[in-house]
Amino acid sequence: MARLNVNPTRMELSRLKKQLGTATRGHKLLKDKQDELMRRFILLVKKNNQLRIDVEQELTTALSNFVLANATLNEAFIEELVAIPANEVTLDVIEKNIMSVTVPIMNFHYDETVVEAPLNYGYLNSNAELDGVFDKISTILPKLLELAEVEKTCQLMSEEIEKTRRRVNALEYMTIPQLEETIYYIQMKLEENERSEITRLIKIKNMGS
Secondary structure: OOOOOOOOOHHHHHHHHHHHHHHHHHHHHHHHHHHHHHHHHHHHHHHHHHHHHHHHHHHHHHHHHHHHHHHHOOHHHHHHHHOOOOOOOEEEEEEEEEOOEEEEEEEEEOOOHHHHOOOOOOHHHOOHHHHHHHHHHHHHHHHHHHHHHHHHHHHHHHHHHHHHHHHHHHHHHHHHHHHHHHHHHHHHHHHHHHHHHHHHHHHHHHHHO
16 A cells, blocks of 8 residues: 655644544444445345335236236227226325435325226126236235335435445545555654664764763
């Protein structure tokens, strides 16, 4: 590790020692932040994975039912059912601070009665598979919306963890070692100068006696 290019003076030594103290404290704070971010991130990832598994399983079931329904019903009838959305979802986003990471809290608003009765159509023209598709898609909506919020939070926290990791590594492997080596160099240089000065004074004294 190359030391800093500074003059080996006591004033410079004092300044670098203060800088080292600040860097060491900063490193500890950032390391603690990184550890806490990782802890929270792991919990969120577990929640995200479980939500994704649930959503994908239910969507797979709904898709299987839709394929069966599409094979046995009039295609025009199905297209007519889904041509106009049965529900409108609006979104309010507020910000929350997690360890200096600004993450979104997504408040979705929709008519929850649609979950119980997603579409109004005559069951004589339908079949069990199609009924199951609409029931499943509607009941999965809250989980799907929650998954969107959790995934975005995971993404933002991941980016902050990476930034914090780079700063921790820069302090740990570059800044702090450079300061320590430079401080050691100045201390050795000052000690060497002191020994030279003492030797010079002894010589002067011997010459005068």
